[in-house]
Amino acid sequence: MTMLERELLAVGADAFPETPELSRAVILRLEREPTPTRRARRRSMLVFVAAALVVAVLSAAFAVPQARSRILHWFGIGGVRVVFVDTLPVVDRDRTPPIGVPVSLTEARQRVGFDILVPGDDVGPPDAVYVGHFTVDEVTLLYGAPRQVRLLLTEVGGKLNLLFAEKFVQGNTHVRRLSIGGRPALWIEGAPHEFVFLTPTGRIASAPLRLDKNTLLWQRRGLLLRLEGDVTLAEALRIARSLR
């Protein structure tokens, strides 16, 4: 590289005005402006449900619907934030959003940009595997049947950021901050907590696959891992430790 090229690179971002905050406006527009076609709307919903780590908004003060996790990801916001609320949002339980594109474990290994971790012998290989509709950096291992899920393990490249993104939790849900492998982790159990999301038309809907399950969120090898199911903390930790 020549000196001139190095100088231009050094000027870099200084050449531009400060980037304005775009995410709010974009998300508000997506909520307010009708999506042009039904097909596009359906696809959009599938996409962000598939990508969703999480959820919606709490109040006008925090008025941007956080549900559009993919959009937020575009804006560099990821991870999970737990928000306590008195009453869970009313959700539309009729929808059964898929969690991604079903693939074989072998195919998933080829498609995601990381080594997929699979639980050890006790749990073993999953009954179904999904990769994100939109990104290839998210994989979900499903145990049970799609409509009767026993256990979901979602692996996504990223970090657990306790400050961003949301998950609605009622006051009587128990949330424990843990440390797994020296990194922050969360255990959410007890009363129902819901992964809810906003549809492109602004309605709040829930992700039925992810209802009422205890959830362990932790990090390993640059991945954010989410284990959801009817498991105790001890069982969840045992599964977490067994991942290879």
Place this chain on the structure above:
Amino acid sequence: MHQDIAFRTACVIARNAADAEEAAQDGFVKAYRALGRFREGAPFRPWLLRIVANEARNRRRSEARQARLWARAAEAEVSGGAAPSPEATVVSAERRAELLASLDGLRGDDRAVLACRYLVGLSEQETAAALGLRRGTVKSRTARALSRLRDAVGEEAIA
């Protein structure tokens, strides 16, 4: 994550911060709605940048109405903060103003390709997507534009 890149790419094309902001915003909205057409497994950023860049092109005003995009940078003092590492290239405020002024003086297509590649930091593939060029064209145009810029500003000896 993509916000800065989208906005700056739009700045390169629209040459106006207000238009760039609108273009980036519209680009994100359109990209989100067009996700169904995104080829799974394809690199995302070129796809997004192509959409944002199209929005920026639609807003491009006549040269006469364009604000001097680089004004802020050209006038800014060298900012404080962390000391650069010894191997980092340090560009004085004066030199930065000179570089940007010379960049402004280049032909539009030369300026755009250099700004995308070096100021925004896009890859050749991303630059090609944003500017609607073939990758080979980006490569050759970059070389040509660098040569013209070098003629205009000279190449400072390494301090």
